[in-house]
């Protein structure tokens with residue numbers, strides 16, 4: 273039996289970075305954002321249904337994120353329609369991964385873990401968090417989003433404070449060394465609970 277550890281956190285809080293730390297400790301990782309990238313790519317499962325609803329978002333047989341962001345700029349509500357197409361396909365990708373993993377502890381990096389109710393399918397949950405000014409600076413430093421786009425995403429997510437309250441564990445992502453120590457401590461606790469189960 274695989275122990276399923278759900279990893280979440282608001283935009284730019286350090287999910288991918290923390291997931292890599294778990295991978296370094298030997299955990300298999302499933303990444304919801306990476307699944308969306310596969311689904312949007314040429315030949316991916318989301319291309320056809322997205323083309324039906326958002327024909328202008330298709331470029332060279334793939335879903336263009338830039339085009340989607342342009343659509344969202346004039347129509348923020350379109351995010352809900354995108355989610356209705358994408359989320360069931362993402363759920364299928366996750367089920368396929370779970371069927372094939374051999375890992376004792378798997379980490380599921382899911383930005384919308386609590387919003388979609390996926391937390392209920394996990395054995396434990398983690399929220400990564402850091403102060404709001406560091407969060408915003410880190411996202412804008414990447415240069416892939418404007419402040420306006422950052423705000424659209426942020427307001428569509430559950431507030432950080434609520435995620436932290438709901439999660440079984442919180443990892444503060446202020447430095448890599450601190451995050452690594454917290455990852456190792458969580459794994460120690462889970463492994464101890466598994467050997468005593």
Ligand SMILES: CC(C)(COP(=O)(O)OP(=O)(O)OC[C@H]1O[C@@H](n2cnc3c(N)ncnc32)[C@H](O)[C@@H]1O)[C@@H](O)C(=O)NCCC(=O)NCCS
Pocket residue numbers: 281282283284304305308337340341351354355358359362383384416417425428429
């Ligand atoms: C809005 C889009 C075009 C922005 O693309 P872009 O490449 O600039 O950003 P990226 O995909 O890396 O997302 C950055 C972060 O935004 C957050 N985010 C993305 N989609 C959503 C959403 N529907 N609701 C809330 N937050 C979201 C996540 O924290 C994510 O890690 C893209 O995220 C998208 O198509 N989202 C819809 C699919 C979805 O719901 N994905 C979430 C994981 S299942």
Ligand SMILES: Nc1ncnc2c1ncn2[C@@H]1O[C@H](COP(=O)(O)OP(=O)(O)OP(=O)(O)O)[C@@H](O)[C@H]1O
Pocket residue numbers: 281282283284285286287288289290305383410411444445446447448449451
């Ligand atoms: N523990 C940490 N110490 C220092 N910097 C960190 C830490 N964790 C993440 N960062 C930095 O914060 C930024 C965002 O991290 P990351 O991409 O892991 O976040 P994310 O939550 O996966 O983002 P998104 O929600 O956009 O997918 C990156 O520049 C990363 O280097």
